[in-house]
Amino acid sequence: MATSAPARDEFGNTGYEIFVGALSVLSLVNIALLLAVEDAALNNVIRTIDILLSIVFLIDFSVRLHRAPSRADYFLRRYGWADLLASLPFPELKILRLFRLVRVLRLLRRNGGRRIVRSLIRDRAGSALLSLLFVAVIVLQFGSLAMIRIESRSPDANIKTASDALWYVIATMSTVGYGDVYPVTNGGRELGTLIIVIGVGIFGTLTGYLANLFLAPRTEPAAEPTPDAARRRLEELQELVVRQQAALAELDVALRQAG
Numbered sequence: 001m002a003t004s005a006p007a008r009d010e011f012g013n014t015g016y017e018i019f020v021g022a023l024s025v026l027s028l029v030n031i032a033l034l035l036a037v038e039d040a041a042l043n044n045v046i047r048t049i050d051i052l053l054s055i056v057f058l059i060d061f062s063v064r065l066h067r068a069p070s071r072a073d074y075f076l077r078r079y080g081w082a083d084l085l086a087s088l089p090f091p092e093l094k095i096l097r098l099f100r101l102v103r104v105l106r107l108l109r110r111n112g113g114r115r116i117v118r119s120l121i122r123d124r125a126g127s128a129l130l131s132l133l134f135v136a137v138i139v140l141q142f143g144s145l146a147m148i149r150i151e152s153r154s155p156d157a158n159i160k161t162a163s164d165a166l167w168y169v170i171a172t173m174s175t176v177g178y179g180d181v182y183p184v185t186n187g188g189r190e191l192g193t194l195i196i197v198i199g200v201g202i203f204g205t206l207t208g209y210l211a212n213l214f215l216a217p218r219t220e221p222a223a224e225p226t227p228d229a230a231r232r233r234l235e236e237l238q239e240l241v242v243r244q245q246a247a248l249a250e251l252d253v254a255l256r257q258a259g
Contacts, residue, residue, distance in 0.1 A: 014111070014119035015127035020060055021104035022134050026141075027053050027097050034091075041148050044162035049141045051089050057100065058087040079103065129209050132202045136173065143169045143195050150187040157184055168192075173199030 030046050030053075037043055061083040068074035075081055079099045086096035108116060120127045144165035151157040159165055159181050168181045172195045183189050 013123065013126065014108075014116050015123055015130045017104050017107060018127075019130040019134055020056075021101055021108070023053055023056060023137070024097050024101035024104065026137065027057075027094065028101070030141075031094050039148075041152075041160070041162050041165070042145055045141065045144045045148070045165060048162060048166060049137070050094075052137070054087055054089040057083070057097070060100075061087050125209055125212060128205060132205050135198065136202050139173060139195060139198055140166065140169050143173075143191065146191055147183065147188060150185055150191060151183055154185050157188075159183060159188070169195055172196055174203060175199055 027050065030050055033046055034043060037046070061080070064083065065071055065074060065080060068078075068080075071080075075084075082096045082099040085093045086100055111119075144162065147159055147165045147168060148162070151159045159168055164181050168183075171178050172192055175196065183192050
């Protein structure tokens with residue numbers, strides 16, 4: 001019991017934990033991509049996404065440190081120092097993000113599959129929002145990588161650098177479409193169409209979530225009964241049972257006399 005309590009306190013929202021775990025997997029995949037890919041523009045896209053992930057991981061470390069029952073225990077014994085170092089955008093420290101993934105998997109395993117499913121169903125809106133945010137990061141990275149690869153085959157391409165690709169995907173996902181950069185190949189246009197469709201779904205869901213967050217009526221959680229209140233309620237129910245038994249006895253006597 002003593003060892004599981006801190007884990008439950010450290011464990012946050014289930015959807016959030018899965019979101020952080022998925023970003024950890026993506027960051028480890030990016031480490032392999034940086035070693036395998038030799039194109040400078042593609043590497044710049046991956047490094048830009050890694051900076052974004054580093055910011056998210058740093059915020060996650062701050063949240064966990066604040067939520068931990070014992071900050072010293074979290075930092076020293078539960079590898080909080082590894083979370084902090086892994087949040088820094090230095091190539092030598094990125095492998096430490098494996099500790100973050102292991103921790104998320106351990107926390108999910110301790111809570112059990114049924115509890116995880118119930119938590120995701122109970123917080124459907126939040127879980128869907130985090131899922132779409134992860135999809136947005138995936139589309140931003142791999143959409144930019146694919147767009148550079150496809151457009152680089154055309155001499156008339158105007159999407160040539162990591163900045164061009166990232167800007168195009170962001171503008172397209174947000175359905176703004178400034179038109180300053182655009183694909184000129186058929187493959188690039190097909191990819192752009194897919195990004196538009198995904199972007200409409202992401203921002204449509206985000207709009208609905210924010211509307212529900214600000215406009216839905218707030219419900220106060222039911223207060224847990226105190227021992228005195230529960231005792232009084234039990235006495236009232238017992239008294240009611242006694243009265244009902246007396247009334248039934250009187251009715252039984254009346255029926256026998258009438259018969």
